[in-house]
Amino acid sequence: VIFALNQTLLQQESLRAGSLQVPYTTEDLIKHYNCGDLNSIIFNHDTSQQVPNFINATLPPHEQITAQEIDSYFRQELIYKRNERMGKRVKALLEEHPDKSFFFAFGAG
Numbered sequence: 001v002i003f004a005l006n007q008t009l010l011q012q013e014s015l016r017a018g019s020l021q022v023p024y025t026t027e028d029l030i031k032h033y034n035c036g037d038l039n040s041i042i043f044n045h046d047t048s049q050q051v052p053n054f055i056n057a058t059l060p061p062h063e064q065i066t067a068q069e070i071d072s073y074f075r076q077e078l079i080y081k082r083n084e085r086m087g088k089r090v091k092a093l094l095e096e097h098p099d100k101s102f103f104f105a106f107g108a109g
Contacts, residue, residue: 003063004070 014020059067090104 003066007067 011020015022086106090102093102
């Protein structure tokens with residue numbers, strides 16, 4: 001946890017100092033969302049802004065392994081398992097109430 005907090009703080013400090021650039025801005029997301037084209041902005045990157053990226057080539061080898069493990073854990077828990085849970089809930093609602101109409105909204109992550 002301490003490693004993840006330190007890496008997050010270092011990333012934020014680098015962003016503020018201008019030495020680190022985000023792959024896309026909130027304005028980019030809005031523009032591409034309005035145009036119906038999120039593939040070019042989000043899905044062509046290895047990570048989204050929702051999942052912190054702790055992998056950094058300047059880290060010592062043992063910290064790179066830790067960063068990789070944290071990154072994998074976040075992707076699994078925050079993206080994949082969340083999507084599975086949402087899918088199961090949607091499916092259950094549709095099966096339980098076949099005569100009803102539903103509106104589901106999902107984020108791009």
